[in-house]
Amino acid sequence: MRVVTAAVVGALCAAAWSMSFVPIGKSLCVGTSAMGCVGLIFLWVAPISAVVWAVVVWALLRLARWRPVWPTAVLGPVVSFVLALAAGLTAVGMRLRPSENDSVLVVTITTGIGYALAAAVTGGYGGRRDGAEHRGQDG
Template sequence: MRVVTAAVAGAVCAAAWWMSFVPIGRALCDGLSPDALGCAGLVYLWVAPISAVVWAVVAWALLRLARPRPVWPTAVLGPVGSFVLALAGALTIVGMRARPPEIVGVLVVTISAGVGYALAAAVTAGYGGRRDGAEHRGQDG
């Protein structure tokens, strides 16, 4: 259940990130050439990272409300895994020289975030457990 909860929280927040990041970028670059260096720098170096941090905090809050303990390892490793998977998916699409519709960007980001958060939850599932060694001796104390 922990993995499913993390995957849903990550996917929802990633979709919300994409749906907020793209319109903000379009609004800021309104009237500028899409190839303008200032527009690309503003959007990709300021808007995208700041909004990603905001949505990562929202994902942490959602995981905290769902109460899988501890939350912080999943909240830290989830965005890292999501970024790596989204980058791999985007580079694959670019490498194929495909011209997909805009919805593909949302799907790549959402699916990679869901998988990234699920992997983070699975990897950190045993973190913070019992450390007294009793689980190996059959003593449940």
């Protein structure tokens, strides 16, 4: 259930993150060149909004009483970025021409998988131990 919770929260925030580019781009790129707009979006807006949405994911997982929240909140975006980059490079290699809605779907799916993997990997991190691993080892 923990993996599903992290996947859903990550996917919803990733969808909101990727869909926020269109309104931000329309408002910021008025009167600028195409290269200036691309530079503005991908060098400033995307990283800043990614950090903001990562904080939102952290807050939502914290609200859902996820313990510990910080390993999943840190590892989730990293794994999601790697998966989205691999999916994007695969689409370019296959010479696909995805529409805007397809790219939102790819980002949402890869982020859901990324947060699910991060939750599975960090699921036992910082958990309580009963000390059994040290019993009988005293000299």
